Amino acid sequence: MKKLVLLAMLIFGLTAGAQEKTAPDFTLPTLEGKNYQLSKNLGKGPILINFWATWCIPCREEMKKLKEIYQTYEKDGLQILSISIDDPKTVSKVKSFINTNRYPFTVLLDTNNEVFQLYKGTNPPLSLLLDRSGKIVYEHTGYRKGDEKKLEEKIAALIPQEQPREPQE
Numbered sequence: 001m002k003k004l005v006l007l008a009m010l011i012f013g014l015t016a017g018a019q020e021k022t023a024p025d026f027t028l029p030t031l032e033g034k035n036y037q038l039s040k041n042l043g044k045g046p047i048l049i050n051f052w053a054t055w056c057i058p059c060r061e062e063m064k065k066l067k068e069i070y071q072t073y074e075k076d077g078l079q080i081l082s083i084s085i086d087d088p089k090t091v092s093k094v095k096s097f098i099n100t101n102r103y104p105f106t107v108l109l110d111t112n113n114e115v116f117q118l119y120k121g122t123n124p125p126l127s128l129l130l131d132r133s134g135k136i137v138y139e140h141t142g143y144r145k146g147d148e149k150k151l152e153e154k155i156a157a158l159i160p161q162e163q164p165r166e167p168q169e
Contacts, residue, residue: 026118
């Protein structure tokens with residue numbers, strides 16, 4: 001009997017973890033001072049939400065790879081929301097950092113970490129990949145060289161297959 005209960009708990013746990021969650025909606029200011037609302041931008045293609053900070057070294061490394069991924073999949077509808085969690089003391093560095101590195105993403109400011117907490121963030125970088133309908137299909141905290149390969153595979157799987165693409169090496 002104990003084995004049956006254990007098996008039932010295991011199966012329930014696996015199926016509960018496999019359920020896709022809808023991304024919570026939010027509105028944040030852009031670097032240009034306009035408001036960006038997630039729900040108004042769904043449906044065009046996959047959206048990668050990436051929480052980062054100027055003081056976070058792994059974030060800086062990951063952003064270089066995200067730029068390459070963006071350049072590959074932008075024409076297929078990929079959007080990258082680069083959400084800075086810099087606080088009011090360091091947020092002044094965000095614009096120059098983005099401009100210096102010519103990052104083409106939509107950059108949003110979450111200076112009070114409200115959205116970061118909404119997404120259960122604990123440490124940057126935090127990346128969440130959404131499908132066209134706003135379901136979270138992939139989530140990853142931290143960055144080590146090579147992590148971008150799995151992310152790119154997940155993005156490629158969300159792109160319509162009219163024109164097959166090879167993930168970048």
